[in-house]
Amino acid sequence: MSHGKVRFNTLAVHGAGMPDLTKIRPVSMPIYQSSEFVFNSAEQGAAVMSGQEPGFVYTRLGNPTSQDFEKRMALLEGTDEGISFASGLAAVAAVILTYCRPGDNIISSAPIYGGTFGLFKDLMPKMNIEIIYLPAKDIHNQLSAKANSRTKLVYIETPANPTLDVVDIAETVKAAKKHGLKVVIDNTFATPCLQRPIEMGVDIVLHSATKYICGHGDTMGGVVVASKAEIDQIRPMAFKNLGGSIAPLTGWLMSRGLQTLPLRMERHSQNGMAIARFLEKHPQVEKTCYPGLESCPSHAVASKQMSGGYGGVLAIDIKGGREAGRKFQNNLKLCKLAVSLGSVDTLVTHPASTTHLSYSESDLAALGMTPGFVRIAVGIEDPQDVIEDLDQALSKI
Numbered sequence: 001m002s003h004g005k006v007r008f009n010t011l012a013v014h015g016a017g018m019p020d021l022t023k024i025r026p027v028s029m030p031i032y033q034s035s036e037f038v039f040n041s042a043e044q045g046a047a048v049m050s051g052q053e054p055g056f057v058y059t060r061l062g063n064p065t066s067q068d069f070e071k072r073m074a075l076l077e078g079t080d081e082g083i084s085f086a087s088g089l090a091a092v093a094a095v096i097l098t099y100c101r102p103g104d105n106i107i108s109s110a111p112i113y114g115g116t117f118g119l120f121k122d123l124m125p126k127m128n129i130e131i132i133y134l135p136a137k138d139i140h141n142q143l144s145a146k147a148n149s150r151t152k153l154v155y156i157e158t159p160a161n162p163t164l165d166v167v168d169i170a171e172t173v174k175a176a177k178k179h180g181l182k183v184v185i186d187n188t189f190a191t192p193c194l195q196r197p198i199e200m201g202v203d204i205v206l207h208s209a210t211k212y213i214c215g216h217g218d219t220m221g222g223v224v225v226a227s228k229a230e231i232d233q234i235r236p237m238a239f240k241n242l243g244g245s246i247a248p249l250t251g252w253l254m255s256r257g258l259q260t261l262p263l264r265m266e267r268h269s270q271n272g273m274a275i276a277r278f279l280e281k282h283p284q285v286e287k288t289c290y291p292g293l294e295s296c297p298s299h300a301v302a303s304k305q306m307s308g309g310y311g312g313v314l315a316i317d318i319k320g321g322r323e324a325g326r327k328f329q330n331n332l333k334l335c336k337l338a339v340s341l342g343s344v345d346t347l348v349t350h351p352a353s354t355t356h357l358s359y360s361e362s363d364l365a366a367l368g369m370t371p372g373f374v375r376i377a378v379g380i381e382d383p384q385d386v387i388e389d390l391d392q393a394l395s396k397i
């Protein structure tokens with residue numbers, strides 16, 4: 001593109017102009033680091049703006065790199081379209097605020113991730129939206145008794161963070177459909193590699209992409225996928241009203257994460273199983289919860305609806321409670337003390353001495369935890385190295 005003869009400041013802004021991008025074929029999706037997109041003409045701009053023609057206008061409303069991530073995600077979950085967000089929590093908020101109005105209610109499985117619980121506790125009462133919690137293991141049986149004309153969504157998280165409780169997805173969908181209710185699932189822990197909710201009749205699938213999708217503990221993001229009809233409803237709330245859109249570079253990192261997601265989930269699952277089997281027999285461990293263990297109450301339902309493995313997160317109850325949990329953390333050498341999960345590194349969290357320090361024993365119990373509760377988000381290291389680190393840290397308590 002030539003600008004003819006222009007002056008110095010104009011040259012500084014425009015440079016040599018854009019090359020013909022149709023003639024360049026990179027192997028990797030380019031990062032469209034652009035907040036706005038140029039229209040070819042006033043007419044084409046009007047057509048794109050009004051939705052008559054596909055195209056891009058403004059990155060908050062859509063970006064080619066972010067769209068690549070959304071399309072890949074929808075394909076892997078087996079549905080039509082996706083919307084990506086700057087965080088998982090932004091994805092949850094966009095879905096809830098799309099479907100619920102003051103006076104409505106949501107039936108949610110419990111426990112759920114603390115940040116989602118916080119959103120439900122802090123924001124929903126202000127909007128006069130009620131959250132009705134039902135226990136994860138029994139939500140499918142109790143749903144009918146609680147659903148009423150103001151129920152708009154059934155929200156489930158399975159396996160749940162941090163207790164690994166499991167919801168029977170197919171039975172919950174069956175119960176919800178009797179009342180004409182949409183089912184939303186947080187599929188962060190399993191990913192589409194291990195659990196395929198759309199095939200079980202779930203309407204909307206969301207993720208904290210910060211976790212396994214990113215996979216390296218270095219980027220925040222969220223994503224929602226569903227049929228075109230649902231995404232058409234969620235998109236205006238997400239992009240026009242709330243505005244928590246993903247950045248192009250982040251979208252690119254998430255697409256890259258998806259390319260190795262099946263390999264990583266296989267390894268996370270193998271390591272999770274090996275480490276759970278070791279911890280199950282450890283004399284310093286009261287209880288080990290991992291959906292892959294036959295001794296775990298959620299094993300039968302998890303086996304029915306997960307395939308290829310049970311993921312990388314497990315929970316243990318260390319003998320000796322809060323103090324033992326604190327000492328255990330300080331004894332670790334390889335595993336890192338950090339919140340979050342889904343990273344290549346093994347991350348350990350002891351809520352009673354860190355995130356939930358002010359919680360009493362009964363407060364913890366209400367969230368399904370004990371003072372000795374520790375969540376281990378297993379990475380993709382050699383499992384024997386992780387086992388040796390956990391063993392020495394437990395033995396020195």
Ligand SMILES: Cc1ncc(COP(=O)(O)O)c(C=O)c1O
Pocket residue numbers: 087088089090113115116157161186188189207208209210220221222340
């Ligand atoms: C299961 C689950 N859902 C949602 C979220 C929220 O995601 P983000 O932290 O990316 O906002 C998290 C975060 O830990 C999570 O574990």
